[in-house]
Amino acid sequence: MSETCLLVLDDEPLPRLDRLAGRARVVHVDEKRLADQLPHADVLLVWDFLSDAVRDAWPGEGPRPRWVHTPSAGVDRLLPELADGRGTVITNARGIFDRPIAEYVLGLVLAMAKDFRGTWELQRQRRWRHRETFRLSGTRATVVGSGPIGREIGRSLMALGVKVDLVGRTPRNSDAEFGRVHGTGAMRTLLGQADWVICVAPLTEESKGMFDAGTFALMKPEAHFLNVGRGQHVVEDDLVDALLRHRIKGAALDVFGEEPLPADSGLWDVPGLLISPHMSGDTVGWRDDLSEQFLDNFDRWEAGEPLLNVVDTELGYVPTKPESPAP
C-alpha cells in the first residue's frame, strides 16, 4: 500500500501525531490553502472542527479524500456538501463527549434547581439571604436527542431520581434503559410535562429552529431549557422573548447561532439565561482522547478494516449500529 497522504486542517498543534511517522505523509494546512491541497489527499482530518472551510473548499467533480474524520460529535459543518454520493466516508468522535457533556448538563440542572448563580451574586454583595431551593429528585426531563450523548445525559438524570423521556428520530416501543424512545410527534405532550427540556439533537434540516416560540409556548412556566446541541436548533429571539415574558423559568445555552457570541449580543444579560462558550464536552485531556480515537481508526484504515463511527450522511449522524464497511 503506497504511503497515505493525510491532510490536517488545524489552527493548533495536534498531540500524538508522531505515531504516524513513516506511515503517512502529513500535510498541515490552514483554511486558505485547503482547496489547493484537498485533491491530493487520501485522508482529511478536520482538527479545526469549528471551521466551515471544508464545506466551502470541497471539490466538485475532482479527486478528493476517501476518508474525512471530524473530531466532533456533530457533522453539520460538513453536510450536505460532502454527501455527494461519490463515496467519501465521514467518521466522527462518537463516544468521547458522552460523559463530559452528561456531567455538564447535570451540573447545570442542579445549579438551576439550587440557584447557585443567585447565591454567588449575593456572595459578591456580601448578603446572607436564605432561600428555599428545588428538589431534583421526582422532577421530569425531556431529552431531545437519543444518541449516545442524550442517553448518557438521561442515565445521569435517572440516577438522581429524575423521570426521563427520550425523544429521537426513530421511535422505539421498548428500550432496556428508558422504557421507550419517543418520536418527535410526542414532543407536544412531553413538553407540557417536563421540568427540564434538554436539546442534544444532531443538527439536520428537520431539527433546525425546532425550539421556537411555538415550542416554548408548550412548556410549563416552571420549566428550564438547556441547549448543548447546536445554536441553530434554537430561534434565539424566541427564547429571549419566552424568558422575558416568563413563559419559562430559565435557560442555559452552551451553543449559539454565531460563535464566538459577539460582545454586543443581547443574550449576555437576559435574566434567567446562563451562557457558556461551547465547552460542555471539553474536559482536560480531550484533545489526547480525540487524537487517540483518530489514530485507532487510522490503524483500521491502513489494515483495510471497517472504520468505526461512520456517519450516515443521509441521517446526519452515526446510527446505532457502530460499524460500517470499509471504504
Next chain:
Amino acid sequence: MSETCLLVLDDEPLPRLDRLAGRARVVHVDEKRLADQLPHADVLLVWDFLSDAVRDAWPGEGPRPRWVHTPSAGVDRLLPELADGRGTVITNARGIFDRPIAEYVLGLVLAMAKDFRGTWELQRQRRWRHRETFRLSGTRATVVGSGPIGREIGRSLMALGVKVDLVGRTPRNSDAEFGRVHGTGAMRTLLGQADWVICVAPLTEESKGMFDAGTFALMKPEAHFLNVGRGQHVVEDDLVDALLRHRIKGAALDVFGEEPLPADSGLWDVPGLLISPHMSGDTVGWRDDLSEQFLDNFDRWEAGEPLLNVVDTELGYVPTKPESPAP
C-alpha cells in the same frame, strides 16, 4: 392519658399543627419566655432549631419535658445540657435532609469541576473564553460522616463514577454499598488521595475544629473541600490560609462559625471560596415534611409506642438502628 402540653419554640408559623386540635394544649413561646414555660411542658418542639435558647434555659433539677424534638439533623445546639441523665428523650429530623443535601453537594462538586462561577463571571463581562474543565467521573472523594446524609452523598457521587471513601466514628470492614467504612484514623491516608473532601459529620467534642491547618496540609493542591456539617468543624482562618497559599484548589461552605455570616466577614471574598447561607437541605416543602415527621412521632408518643429517630446523647446523633424504646 391527660392532655399533653406541647411547648413550641418558634419564630414563624408552623404548618399542619391543627392536626393536634383536641389532643394537645399547644403553647407557643419565644426565646425570652422559654425558661418560664419549660417546667410545665410534656413535649418541646424546637421549631426554631437554629436557636441556642433551649440549652440556656434548660432547668437544672426541676421538672422538664420528657421529649424534645428538633427538626434538624444536628443536635449540637441541645447538647450536652439536655443529656443530664434524667431521661429526657431527644429526637431529630433524620431522613428529611438526605436527598436535598446530597443533591446540593453534588451540584457544588459539578459546579467546581466545570467552573460555573468563572463562566458566569465571564458572562457578566460579556467575554467568550473557552476553557477546559474537569471530568468528575474517575475522581475520588472522601466523605467524612457516615450517617444517612453522608451515605446519600456517597451514593450520588458513586452513581456518577466517583470512587467514594466513607469515614465514620465506627469503622466497619464490610459495607454493602461502600465496601467499608473507614475510621478517623484512616483520614491521613485518605486526605492525600481525595479530589473532594466533604464534611457532613455530626458536631461533637471530637469533631470540633477537625479541619484545621494540619488537615488541609494533608490534602492535594488540586483538591476541593466542602462543608455542609457545622461551621465549628472548620478552623476558618486555616481554610482561608490554605486557599490563599494554594495548598488546596477551592472550597464551598454552607455553614459557618457565626451565622448569619456578618457582612464584614473576610470570608465573602476569598478567592476560590463559594459561600451559601446554610440552605443545602432546604428545598420547597421542607417545613411541611418536618412538621409531618414530628406529627407522626407525636402519634407514637400518644399511643405509647417507641419514638423514631431517638438521639444517642452520648454519641450526639441517631445511631444506625433507627428505633429506641419509648420514654
